[in-house]
Amino acid sequence: MKKRIAVLTGAGVSAESGLGTYRDNGGLWDNYDPMEVASIQGWYRNRSKVLEFYNMQRAKLADARPNAAHIAIAELEKDFIVDVITQNVDNLHERAGSTHVVHLHGEATKVRPENCCNDDDGFSEKTVFDIGYGEVHLGDKAPNGVQLRPHIVFFGEAVPKLEEAIELVAKADILLIVGTSLSVYPAAGLYRYARADAPVYLIDPADVPLFDNRIVHIRKVATEGMAEFVATVRA
Ligand code: APR
Numbered sequence: 001m002k003k004r005i006a007v008l009t010g011a012g013v014s015a016e017s018g019l020g021t022y023r024d025n026g027g028l029w030d031n032y033d034p035m036e037v038a039s040i041q042g043w044y045r046n047r048s049k050v051l052e053f054y055n056m057q058r059a060k061l062a063d064a065r066p067n068a069a070h071i072a073i074a075e076l077e078k079d080f081i082v083d084v085i086t087q088n089v090d091n092l093h094e095r096a097g098s099t100h101v102v103h104l105h106g107e108a109t110k111v112r113p114e115n116c117c118n119d120d121d122g123f124s125e126k127t128v129f130d131i132g133y134g135e136v137h138l139g140d141k142a143p144n145g146v147q148l149r150p151h152i153v154f155f156g157e158a159v160p161k162l163e164e165a166i167e168l169v170a171k172a173d174i175l176l177i178v179g180t181s182l183s184v185y186p187a188a189g190l191y192r193y194a195r196a197d198a199p200v201y202l203i204d205p206a207d208v209p210l211f212d213n214r215i216v217h218i219r220k221v222a223t224e225g226m227a228e229f230v231a232t233v234r235a
Helices: 010-016 040-045 047-063 068-078 093-098 162-170 188-195 220-235
Strands: 004-009 079-087 101-103 106-113 146-152 173-178 198-202 217-218
Touching: 004 162, 004 188, 004 198, 010 079, 010 093, 010 173, 010 220, 040 047, 040 093, 047 101, 047 106, 068 101, 068 220, 093 198, 101 162, 173 188, 198 220, 217 220
Parallel strands: 004 079, 004 173, 079 101, 173 198, 198 217
Antiparallel strands: 106 146
């Protein structure tokens, strides 16, 4: 019986693909105010500014490629059942070959009518569709005639996939955390659901506020840290 690994990733796993992180020096939030471009208040205040921000994210993603860390995570599926739970809105895990990816904060290549996928319809994703690396502008409507919005969990919105993510962490035999500052809840609290007997590994070149002394911190960048992790779990 294959063991289960839950892999919780953040922007750091995509840093070596050339996609910025959020809070490192020069990160996205140094150049943009998340409350203007990634919050529900920002959306209602200025939809065009939010649409342009995600048009830019999609354009950058078109030129990005999965790095060796994404590929190593995907290749874990040869020997383990792997559940990737990512805070990232990029599609690099899927493009590297990971077959089970839960996007806690949505997906940059997807859009939906702004009146769907919320409390009223039980966060149904039946009207969500993938536009790849295209653009969306004010006035671009869905088939239901409503303005399109990014399929992103904005600050101030619920995280519909949280329960699913908690279940995946709670049943994992191993938890691996890669490249997240664990700054944003509820994603930041997910590691606390790891089973008491499950080893927990963190790959990050910086210190991360983890309140659990069992965590093995591989203080390296994702591509190098994944090589070390794979050697450890395959030993
Ligand atoms: N390899 C591994 N980790 C790295 C690398 C790298 N090459 N470069 C940076 N890191 C680490 C940083 O040390 C930091 O701990 O990645 C982490 C990036 O942290 P953030 O920029 O805060 O990104 P993240 O944790 O994913 O942010 C969470 O915040 O704004 C919201 O929705 C947004 O999903 C995002 C959430």
